Amino acid sequence: MRLSFLEPLYSESGPFASVYLDTSRDVDQPDRAIALRWRRLREDLTRQGADRALLGVLEQAVGADAEVPGTHGQAIFAAHGSLVLDGELPSPPAHDSARYSTLPDAMPLVSQHLPEIPYLAVVVHYAGLPTAETHGWVRLEAEAGTWPASAVTPGERLQRRVPVAAWHHSAVRLGHELDAWARRTHADAVVVAGDAWAGNVLVRRLPHALRDRVVRVGGPSPTETRRALLEQQLSSVFRGRMAAHDRDLVNVFIGRRALGGPVAEGTAAVVSALQRGQVRALLLNQPRAPALQLWTGPRPTQLALAEEELVSCGVRAPREESADEALLRALVGTAAELVVVPEDELQLGGHVGALLRYADAGTPT
Structure with a gap:
């Protein structure tokens, strides 16, 4: 899956407000229902520290998809008083949510684009x-x-x-x-x-x-x-199919792994490859592993399992973030792809693997 549609999101610096909202029009008084949902999320964002300018930008975007009929939702991202990305969701989110954080909460949006x-x-x-x-x-x-x-x-x-x-x-x-x-x-x-x-x-x-x-x-x-x-x-x-392009990437990964070719497998190896910009495509197992945290710096390739690793590279005040958020930013920042593959089709060590653009002596495979 190509992630170029997220480029506007990662061209901005945080903090970000990330809002996922059911904006379906197949209910009685949909505008009122959406307004009530947004009111709860607005209060939640206020408690998290979002300012009035940011909340005002989000409020203008909420429900702006009124011309889309049927069940659906919105994924809205804003930063520094400006709308960064407004994406339509083909299905309503499992639950309305709002986060104010250093990195955008983009994985639920990506999940609704799969299998693309x-x-x-x-x-x-x-x-x-x-x-x-x-x-x-x-x-x-x-x-x-x-x-x-x-x-x-x-x-x-x-x-x-x-x-x-x-x-x-x-x-x-x-x-x-x-x-x-x-x-x-x-x-x-x-x-x-x-x-x-x-x-x-x-x-x-x-x-x-x-x-x-x-x-x-x-x-x-x-x-x-x-x-x-x-x-x-x-x-x-x-339903249940993979895109042919993603299937081809999985087959290449399987072939390279069998021959000891340029792949990485496991969290430590994949993070190391992302730091070097080596990853052509990141493979994730579905169902997903339990949530993992990574340490991050201001640049997409500044991610690590331990805070000390980033500090030793000159990163001041690294922040601990969700692995999903850190990995997505690294993939978009290095023009890499994402492939979600069922575990019963391909079991990956640590639930994660990567096809590499190149290999060197320091690359774990």
């Missing part, structure tokens, strides 16, 4: 008879997205309307158009729903490489433009 699978969703509408070649229309809708985040931040949507008599011919052109789109977005799958006959015509005319990635689904095909096309079906298709 790129896809194309395609719906083919046709209510006539396939034999009535001089009557009726076929309407195609397609949308690119990254599941599950695109549930509430849908991407560009393509719409085409074709006379049924021209559908066989037009499906060839549309197939090449979809293929180019899938290549551009690195789509792992093409999820196709709608009319069986018109859908079959389209699928048979897709280029072979794209046809192999087609997943046919049934069920309703909602067209709400503020939610993902085929949202309900996408959840069924992708």
Whole structure:
């Protein structure tokens, strides 16, 4: 998983206010419900030391996603009286929370982006008879997205309307158009729903490489433009899957580990590699290990298991932080990726491992 969407967050220095809030609109009087939730979080942030300017910025952002229908949430980050990042959550947080801390509490936001699978969703509408070649229309809708985040931040949507008599011919052109789109977005799958006959015509005319990635689904095909096309079906298709890109990284890690190649495993080895900027991708087991604390300095690569290590490197007044927060900042600061992998697929020593960009004599592997 690439973490570039967090770069605005780590371009600022702390302290940060990190707010996770249920802003669902499928309840009676949603504005009132959101205001009550925010009031409790505001009081919590005040007790933690957040000032009025910071609270005012957060209050302006809370509920600003009113145009997004259905269940969802917000992840809002602010620092020094300015909004730093406002992210939509495809699902409401397990519980509303607010923290005022040196590093942002970004892991819950990252968790809602996992497994970050790129896809194309395609719906083919046709209510006539396939034999009535001089009557009726076929309407195609397609949308690119990254599941599950695109549930509430849908991407560009393509719409085409074709006379049924021209559908066989037009499906060839549309197939090449979809293929180019899938290549551009690195789509792992093409999820196709709608009319069986018109859908079959389209699928048979897709280029072979794209046809192999087609997943046919049934069920309703909602067209709400503020939610993902085929949202309900996408959840069924992708739940429990890893993105193909992440799967490739896991396979590379397994191969390198078997051959004694450039990998790190265990907390101490991974932290040492992050200090050097060696990590290409960090692998974490799921379920996660118990919470761990790390010592940090002002720069992303200043993290350690012991305070003395940072002090010996010239860091003044290191701070003890959640390992999740320290690791995320290090990954974003060194342009490394994050892969969460089930423990039953790959068991990592200390629940953590890393693919390295390079190896040297001082790198534990």
